[in-house]
Amino acid sequence: YDSPLSEAAVLGFDYGYSLAEPNMLIVWEAQFGDFANGAQVIIDQFLSSAESKWGRLSGLVMMLPHGQEGQGPEHSSARLERFLQLCGDNNMQVANCSTAAQHFHILRRQLHRKVRKPLILMTPKGHLRSKAASSDFDEFVKGRFHEVLGDPTVPGAKAKRVVVTVGKVHHELAERRIEEGRDDIALVRVEQLYPLHEQLLAETLAPYAKAELVFCQDEPQNMGAWSFLAPHLERITGKKLLYAGREAAASPAPGSPMLFALEQEALISTALGVTAKKITKAKH
Template sequence: MILPHGYDGAGPEHSSCHIERFLQNSSSSETVPDGDDVNWYIVNPTTPAQYFHVLRQQMIRNFRKPVIVVGPKVLLRHPAATSTLLDMAPGTHFLPVIGDLDVNPDNVKKVIFVSGKHYYTLVGERKARGITDTAIIRLESLCPFPTLQINAELMKYKKAKKFVWSQEEHRNMGAWFFVHPRFENLCSTKLEYAGRDVSGVPASGVAQVHKAEAQALINQTFAL
């Protein structure tokens, strides 16, 4: 199932595939690392290669599980969301977590975790602000929760003191409620939240309000 999702300033129901509903109905554990025995897979790929590997993986496995693919339409034309043929060459595979190769781990004091197209906004903002001590790590898989891969990334940043989860969705939506306890219980990491406040609708539907909310969550992400 491929579902459009992305806060692009459009109407409320156009902005969200309600990923939180799929996460709530997963059999993922908050206290025990997930395996292939979860009831379904929920992924949020950010590159063409990742999308290719999700589909390929689904076909060559010797078992069948439903796969929920969060597919923001804006990534179809985003200039930074590209892959090379080498990213899809023999020996390559889907990456549940994509680390940050643009920073020196020895200089990193803060690590931002994100899932989906919001990553590109954060990377662009980091570059515009000239920030060099902040790493941005992508969770491409939400269920199964990639405990081992996250812990491997965390090991790189010995000097990091702050860990942030940044999302476009409101606090009671998106992946925050899902990742928060798992980071604490499985990764021994306490996350701070950066994103929209609690709301009864996925998006305001008013362009000016949307723009103000988007800028506020970016400022919050880098100010924490």
């Protein structure tokens, strides 16, 4: 039966299910995060504001594939910036986890905690195949969720630059840092964007007080976490924050594989302060 496809209908059903069964882990997962566009009215009118308007609590999880992986404008963005604009009064949680263990523990926390709040998870498809995003067994059975992940490989006294990141771009930066032989660049990951754990973030960045501070994202500058995080980072550190990422754009991602590769190389090299590689043939 060729049934109509309606993201709004399915998300509305799952939202209602989460109200009726608060002790169940109920997940609405999109094939691509962009598809949440069709359910925006449910997100705006119910998921983000029902607690404030009617005192209705929901523990619904939205898992939205998100991240620049060369799949084009319609398959790269879950519109992270829209969810961050909806955040206020501790109404929901927004996270972009960089490892398998982090994903596991934030879902486990969602069900075990006593309070019910919606959880919006950015889930890069590349993590399904990424060795860098995998986790050891002990990290699952003995670990916990960390709102911020520091960089134990680079001590504060040695760091000339600290790059704050969100999501999958961290792994690309880490790989390139090894290639360049740079042991003076620290990489700090903000795993939970809202509520932002400002104290933990400040403690993580404190050892790098003398280092240059950079924020790197692979989304365009008018999208992603930049507009949300930049004021917090500058206030916490008292420093001017440098930006490494795509320029502001009308589309979440370029349609050309070559342009995607050029932009990705530019933001990675800018974030690390290294010479950009020459792109001759784009990978798609």
